Every structure is written in C-alpha cells, then in structure tokens.
Amino acid sequence: MLRVTFLGTGGSLPTRNRNPSAVMVNREGELILFDCGEGTQQQMMRAKTGMMSLSSIFISHFHADHFLGIPGLIQTMSFMGRKEPLVIYGPKHTREFTELFRALGYFNLKYEIRGVDLKPGDVVEGDGYVIRALETVHSIPSLGYALVEDMRPGRFNRERAVELGVPPGPLFAKLHRGEPVEVEGKTVRPEEVVGEPRPGRTIVYTGDTRPCEAVLEASRDADLLIHDGSFADEMADWAEESMHSTAGEVAALAKDAGVRQLVLTHVSSRYSDDVEPIINDSKKIFENVIVAEDLMELEIPLRQE
Template sequence: MLRITFLGTGGSLPTRNRNPSAVMVNREGELLLFDCGEGTQQQMMRAKTGMMSLSSIFVSHFHADHFLGIPGLIQTMSFMGRKEPLMIYGPAGTREFTELFKAFGYFNLKYEIRGKELKPGDVVEGEGYVIRAIETEHSIPSLGYALIENPRPGRFNREKAVALGVPPGPLFSKLQKGNPVEVDGKVVRPEEVMGTPRPGRTIVYSGDTRPCEAVLEVSKDADLLIHDGSFADEMADWAEESMHSTAGEVAALAKEAGVRRLVLTHVSSRYTDDVGPILKDSKKVFENVIVAEDLMELEVPYRPE
C-alpha cells in the first residue's frame, strides 16, 4: 500500500476550505509526514490517518505555514502515550528547532524528538525505500523530497524451479529472497528462476519552489509529482518574485520529466472559490493533472507489467 493523504493544500494562508501545507504518506502502515502546517493534527483526525505510527516529519523550509503544526502534534502524541522516538528532518535550522522542545520544560514529552539537518543529495534510509533531499529554489533555504522505493524482485518461475529439481516448499522462499539453494549436490541460483527486477514507486514532493533543475531530474519517470502550483499563469510575474510556481510552468516540467501523474498543491487563497484557472493552464500542457483538495486521498499503484 502506498496512500497519499493531502491534509493541507493551501498556500501561505489558511482559508475556509484549505489548511496550510501537510502531506501524509502511508507506506505499508508506516506514516511519513511532509510539512506540518497549523491544524495538521485535526486534519489527521478528520482523515482518520492515525498518528501514532508516524515515524518521521520532513520539513521543506521554515516558513510558518509549513511547520507551525508540529508543536501541537507532538504534544498530542505524548498525551496519547507515545514512547517511540520521532525523527524530524529538514534544512538548516532543524536541529535548533527540535532543541526548543527540550528547552521548554512545559512540553513534558514522554518520548524523544530527534532532529537531523539535511543537505541536497542527502539520503534517509527506510525499510524498502530511501528519501532523497532535493535542492529547491525558494526565498529561504528549502528542500524537496523524493521517496524512492527499492526495486522489487522479478517474478518467480515455479515451473523452471521444479525442472531444475527444486521441490515446492521452503526452498522456493529462499530463492525468492535472493538466496541460492542446493538440491542433490547441485546449486540453483536465484537468477536462474527469477525474472528481471521490477521497479518500485517514486513520489516527489517539491515543497515551495520555482521550477528547477533538481526537481526535474529526480522526477524523471516518477509515478507521482506533488508540486507547488500556487498560481495560474496570469500571475507569472508574482510567482517569480515570491519564488513560487505557476500551473503552466509545473505542467511543462512534468511533461519534460515524463511523470505519470501530477498533483498541484499550495494553492493561493485568491483561488479559494475557483481553481479552474490553475487546472486550465496546466492541462494545456500536461493532461494527467489534478489540483489537490484538503483530505483528498490517492493510491499509488505499481506500474503495469
């Protein structure tokens, strides 16, 4: 399972139907949170994502609409009896930010908060995946993130294994896990009975940014790109000045990268009642695009074989 829940999709300011930035990824039951704007914990309750299985928070940058929800969330988890450490990753300033929770005794947390600062190119190892920090272009130090799953084993050829003398049972499992087995003095190797490795899935989260080369590169052939799409193209000058992106610019990047699906988020409050201009400008260039809404969920499937 790889499920994305958009907990907050607004840009800079909360509106009546959009919370500030927060995107939850549920990968096989492990929760990973990308940004945590104010009100995120309530959105988690509304979406029924759970929070106690949250292993890590990845902060893109320290503008308030991307991190103000963290203090409330970590205290709520403490009240609920959390004992496991929580990792908070982010750009320069992350370590100081996490130290604040230790400095202010009134938080009285019952678990450990660990902060780690990342630089572009740094990799966080997970179980069956990595998360790569990406250089982005915003008005303060900022990062995007790519969740890249490990390749999956190829398909197991049962008939060939039997023909090679391997009896059904535990030896099948060993071969599927990549281990050679011995049968009647003969060694059967995994590559003899396993097909070509199959790709895992890739999700890219840009955070706030101008369209940039680093996001383009990591997004090539990605299954899902979640990108700052703050403005319609008519606001191109302001997007450039404020270091955000327009829908058409992002659509062009997605097309060049060959992504399978594009989701635009961080929507400016000027589009509270109508995201039509954003969607129209993006679809002129890239068809498989949607504008995120709060509490929207997406499943990211494996690619067809």
C-alpha cells in the first residue's frame, strides 16, 4: 500500500477550506509526514490517518506555514503514550529547532525526538525505500524530497518453472527471491524463470519552490509529483518575485519529466473559492493534473509492466 493524504493544501495563510501545508504518506503502515503546518494533528484526526505510527517528519523549509504544527503534534503523541523515537529531517537548523523541545521543560516528552540537518543530495534510507533531499529554489534555504521505492523482482514465469521440474510451493518463492534451487540433481537459476527487475514507485514533494532542474530530474517517470502550484499564470510576475510557481510552469515541468500524475498544492488564498484558473492553465499543457483539496487521498498503484 502507498497512500497519500493531503492534510493541508493552502498557501501561506489558512482559509476556511484549506489548512497550511502537510502531506501524509502511508507506506505499508509506516507514516511519513512532509511538512506540518498549523492544525495538522486535527487534520490527521479528521482523515483518520493515525499518528502513533509516524516514523519521521520531513520539513521543506522554515516558513511558519510549514512547521508550526510540530509542537502540538509531538506533545499530543506524548500524552497518548508514545514511546518510539521520532526523527525530524529538514534543512539547516533542523537539529537546533528540535533541540528546543528538549530544552523547554514544558514539553516533558516521554519519547526521544531527534533532528537531522539535510543538504541536497543526502539520502535517508527506509525499509524498502529511500528519501532523497532535493535542492529547491525559494526565498530561504529549502528542500524538496523524492521517496523512491526499491526495485521489485521481475515477473515469475510459473509455466517455465514447471517445465524445468520445479514443483509449486516454497521453491517458487526461493527462486523469486533470487536464490537458485536444486531439483532432481540439477540447478535451476532465478534468471531462468524470473524476468527483469521492475521499478518501485516514486513520489516527489517539492515544498515551496520555483520550477527547477533538481525537481525536474528527480521527477522523471515519477508516479506522483506534488508541486507548489500557488498561482494561475496571470500571476507569473508575483510568482517569480515571491519564489513560487504558476500552474502552467509546473505543468510544463511535469510534461518534460514524463510524470504519471501531477498534483498542485500550496494554493494561494486568492483562489480559495475558485481553482478553475489554476486547473485550466495546467491542463492546457498537461492533462493528468489535480488541484489538491484538504483530506483528499490518492492510492499509488504498483506498475504492471
């Protein structure tokens, strides 16, 4: 399972329909949070994502709408009896930011939290995936992130295995894991019955950014690109000045990268009642695009090839 829940999709200011930035990824029951704007814990409750299985938080940058939800969230988990450690990753000063919670006796947390400063190119290894830090272009130091699953074994050719004398059962699984098996005095090797390795899934989350080369390269053939889409194209000058992106700019990047699905988020409050300008500008260039809404969920399927 790879499920993405959009807990907060607003840009800079909360509106009655949109909380500040927060995106939850549930990968096989492990929860990974990208940004944590004000009110994120309530959104987690509304979406019923759970929070006690949260393993890590990845902060894109230290503008308030991307991290102010962390203090309340970590204390709620402490009240609920959390014992497992929590790691908070982000750009420079993340470790200092996290150490403040230990320094302030008010929090009195019952579990360990640890901050890790990342720089572009750093890789965080998970169970069956990695998360790569990407250089993004914003008004303060900022990072995007690419969650990339490990390669999967190729398709198992059952008919060929039977032809080679392998009986159905545990030996099938052993071959599929890449281990040779002995059958009636002969060796059957995995490459005889297993196809080429298949890619896992890739999700790219940009945080706030101008369109940039690092995001383009990380997004090539990605299953999902979640990109700053703050403005319609009519606001191109302001997007450039404020170091955000327009819908058309992001759509062009998504098309160039060959992404399978594009989701625009961090929507400016000027579009709180009507996102048609954003969706129209993007669809002129890239068809498979959605403007995110709070509590929207997406399931990312495994590829069949």
